[in-house]
Amino acid sequence: MLVLVLVLVANLARAADAPSTPGRVDEAARFAELVRAGDKARAAGKLSEAVSAYSAALQIRRDARIRGRLGLVALEAGATAEAVGFLLDAIMDGHGAPPAEQRQIHEAYLRARPLVCRLDITVSHLGAEVRIDGELEPGARTKNDFFVFVEPGKHEVRASLPGFADAIVNVEAPKGERAPVALNLTPLPAPSSPPAPEPPAASRPASSARSSTPGSKPRRWTPFVGTTVIYSAVSPLPAFGAVAFSEWPVGEVFSWRLDVRGAFSPRDESVSVRGALVGAWPGFCGTARWFSGCLLAVGGAINRSRIIPAVSEWQRFLGFGAGAMAAVPLGPLNVRILLDAVVLVDNYPLVVGGGPAGWSDNQIMAGLSVMAAVR
Secondary structure (H helix, E strand, O other): OHHHHHHHHHHHHHOOOOOOOOOOOOHHHHHHHHHHHHHHHHHOOOHHHHHHHHHHHHHHOOOHHHHHHHHHHHHHHOOHHHHHHHHHHHHHHOOOOOHHHHHHHHHHHHHHHHHOEEEEEEEOOOOOEEEEOOEEEHHHHHOOEEEEEEOOEEEEEEEEOOOEEOEEEEEEEOOOOEEEEEEOOEEOOOOOOOOOOOOOHHHOOOOOOOEEEEOOOOOOOEEEEEEEEEEOOOOOOOEEEEEEEEEEEEOOOEEEEEEEEEEEOOOOOOOOEEEEEEEEEEEEEEEEOOEEEEEEEEEEEEEEEEOOOOEEEEEEEEEEEEEEEEEEEEOOEEEEEEEEEEEEOOOOOEEEOOEEEEEOOOOEEEEEEEEEEEO
């Protein structure tokens, strides 16, 4: 019974993601009083009272330390999925907590995280109501890309929005891993006027207003394709081409990425140099909501050619740099926008007969890529 209470409290606390501005002077005193009551109940082993006190305190002020303590209580009571969510919040936002409490929360998270599954949920339309196994996720109305932790096993995830057919995904949540859930809402057809009479119940066809997508084995990587522009190092003019991209999650915040690009530039009228490039950009990224920052390496081959004097030369290249990536849901698509810059280990000049053939550039290579994948 306590686990059920904890689940309900977890939803209530998630609804307080946007803290309210205190309206009375005594709210700070009330917050401190509730925290003391929660700490006292927790020390006495009265877990239900501790949950109530901590949850009431979080309605006054979002405090990472209190979310961490609530996570520890939830974990002790057996509500592992709810506990992991609170503990992760405390780890990411609770840098002001005492070191001993930070260690306790971090160790609890490491013990509990392999026991649950993270659902990475994307919703095609903002403002939709999302339910997991019939239980409302209040924070979903203000964002269409979020995650929740659930117990391993089968779960039904449903998105509802007036004027749209419900989107339903049945997912098998693997223990200790992550599973993507894409909820694509489709508009309902406009009602005819006047409405046609309904057939008798015995002959009425089954309703198709609700779409159900059975869950499949979750993918650990997602391929994206798109276009890219590369400036400098290839030729005097920008090079245009194609890019293929994928990423592999490592825990909750970090991921490996790899994109492969091929591009070529038009010939410049002044020096008649044309460039082509094929390369790979591996990287390690940290993500916060929709934004990622990445450390990058790059390697591949550059070809430059010129008509007069006639020269065409392939050169291997290597470099290191950094980049930024934004994730933008767009209808049925997941869009990624990449902007990066790398410093090459050499300037790789175009030469002929032992001397320069009219063009060499600096060692900085910048790129802009826009890619998409179907949810």
